[in-house]
Amino acid sequence: MSEPIIRVSALNKTYEGGFQALKQIDLDIQRGEIFALLGPNGAGKTTLISVICGLVNATDGQVVVDGFDNQVDYREARSRIGLVPQELTNEAFETVWNTVNFSRGLFGKPPDPGHIERVLKSLTLWDKRNNRLITLSGGMKRRVLIAKALSHEPRILFLDEPTAGVDVGLRREMWDVVRQLRESGVTIILTTHYIEEAEEMADRIGVINNGEIVLVEDKAALMRKLGSKQLALHLHEPLDSVPPALAAYDLQLAANGSELIYTYDASRAGGAEGQESSTISALLADVEAAGLVFKDLHTRQSSLEDIFVDLVKER
Amino acid sequence: MNLYPVRAIYMAELSRTRRTLLQSIVSPVISTSLYFVVFGAAIGSRISEIDGISYGAFIVPGLIMLMLLTQSVSNASFGIFFPKFSGSVYELLSAPISYLEIVIGYVGAAATKSVVLGLIILATAGFFVPLEIAHPLWMMAFLVLTAITFSLLGFIIGIWADGFDKLQLVPLLVITPLTFLGGSFYSIDMLPPFWQGVTLFNPVLYLISGFRWSFYGVSDVSLAASVAMILLFLGVCLALISWIFRTGYRLKP
Structure with missing residues (x-):
């Protein structure tokens, strides 16, 4: 098996108030897979993703992304990652086109209107490119977040609850988008409350509870075994x-x-x-x-x- | 240094200004012009000259400085506060950019806006009072350095603030009073000796005094003291920002 694209070793996170959100996490994400991270509310899913992406400081432990330590070689590590957050957060008065181009620039990439056009078309956002974000529906805003995350051509995509609040039809469309991304070689890590989503899409499943990884297993093997x-x-x-x-x-x-x-x-x-x-x-x-x-x-x-x-x- | 992210932040901030042109440019220009009309043309004509300068002309550097300080702080604080408020700061923190690049992007944009605004107000002042600029290069240096320094201060306030009320707290309760009491409308020679001594503890006095010197060659304190005060401010702000990014204060839990 090739080197994992993400290696998390002995990772701990204790917040200022003393709450230990992550306890001695060891986790490998394989290149090109769709990995679903499951866990109840407050289990530590978002904290784990946040530490890997650089949003939260780890208390101790190490995260290596494609061979680069995410603290020491943060530029290399972060440039490989796209993150779609759980909350619909964006600049309400910006247009779709501007905000997606902004994300590409922020990640240190030169302008590439052709790439942005392809991304927007793949997410059926092209017709909305001149619309301000405040005028879009919730589902459209979520697609914009995905477009922003894909704007700098990441090798790894984190989807934190990607289909929360999205209707069934749109959810299935997003699953298709995720599958296409995987086919293009992008490694995908998703957290979800919809077990159906993990069952439908994931190659491997990780379960986190009370800040600990309870199990990591190939989905088919897991379903056979348990x-x-x-x-x-x-x-x-x-x-x-x-x-x-x-x-x-x-x-x-x-x-x-x-x-x-x-x-x-x-x-x-x-x-x-x-x-x-x-x-x-x-x-x-x-x-x-x-x-x-x-x-x-x-x-x-x-x-x-x-x-x-x-x-x-x-x- | 990677210039693409700096450019992205800088252009996004300027684009926000273009979207809010009335609030960002027109409103401060009109309110400062009102000062010129009231204190310069109306009341000023009844006030005797100060250091050989007409009162209307005397207050121009102080008024530009008043606007420059408040706008620099407001622009920079809002620039970084809004992504925190809306949650879109996640993108900034997960991007492969250095703290220096973030600061240059936000503070550069805020300072640019303030300098442009300062020059517009200077041009506007020319309609109301006769203007002369004895040391134009020094004037630009004071304008740019002050805009950068107070934009850095605004950036710090934007990170510190956890609500819109705190965002307004420092400009309204600290900067505006210090500017009014720092010789915007008078020379400290006009104060009783005790209050002259007290005023020397007001750091804004040094900025206004130096700026006024660049216009008319007269000042309340020496040019060296003014330059030293700006550089001290700049150093303190840079040290604070460096600490914020090192510790992740109010940015990274």
Whole structure:
């Protein structure tokens, strides 16, 4: 594996009031990936991003961006990063064109109207280029923030809650934009409250809680490892209790006894050995043998949200 | 030094001035002109000459200095305060630019506006009173140095302020009284000896005195004292700004 594009080592942040927002964080972000950082409110997501981008001073520890220490070689490190903040912050009376060009200049790049035009077009902002920011909708303002972050052609893009307050249609458009960026080689780190967003887009997931990284895992592996599947049998007649003949399956009754639930490990379902498929076949045979009749059945796999809630609850 | 970010900040600040031309240029010019009309043309004609200079002409350097100090502080403080207030300061802090480049961008723009304004007011004064400038180079040097120094002070105030009220606090409660009491409208020779001594502790006296000397060759204190005071102010402001950026005071938690 190549060198990570961001390496965070033994990072701590304690605010003046004594609140420790980050505790001994170690984290590698791989080149070209979409990394989703999940965590409840106040977990430390924004503080971590802020330290990496230079907005907040770390108490101790080190952040290396593409081989450059973000304190010692701050010019090199920061020039590689684009940041889209959580809040819709911008100069209300400036035009879209001016504010995006300002960002490019601020990051030390010579004017390049062609690049700015491409960025604005990719974010469907080109028609609004002469509009003042105060006249734009919330979704448009968020796109402007993305355009500003992309104006200096960063290799790494931080998206802090990029689709907060954005309607479903626009959210999906933004996901497409993010995917296109990844395809062009940009590494993307996003924090989100929409687990669906992380599930849809991320290659890897990191979970932060109480200032500590709880886990970092490949999304698919995480869902295989920590996810579970349920088989629900909708019975013709409701039951008072699970028949003793089915005790070995550790079944649960739901919906006032009219549903029989079997929970199993998702990682074993459909596995090479087919352990779970044979167990399910045996269960169905035993259900029939016990004289139970079911009118329907369905399976459900736990979502990333379920996994996240379980992980945070455990700690 | 990378000049692109300096240029970006500088041009953005000047662009803000263009958007608010009435407030930035027209309003201070009109209010200073009113001083010329009232104190220069109306009341001034009944006041005897000071050091051989008509009263209307005598107050011109003081009035320009009054405007220069308040506008430099206001322009620079608002320039850095507004991004803090709106939250867009994140972009400044995450950009690959040095503190020096940030200061040059903001303070350079604020000082430019003040100097231009000062020259406009000087030209306006010519409509009301006969003007002479004995040492034009010294006049420009005082104008530029004072504009830079007080823009640096404004920058510090903009970082320190956590609300619009504090932004106005220093210009209204400190700079304006010091300027009025620093010899804008009179020579300190006109004060009783005790108050002459007290006035010597007012740093603005030295700025006005030096500036007036560049016009008429007369001053309350020596030219060397005026230059030394401006340089001292400049040094203190630079030291404070250096400390602010080193510690991240009110910028980086």
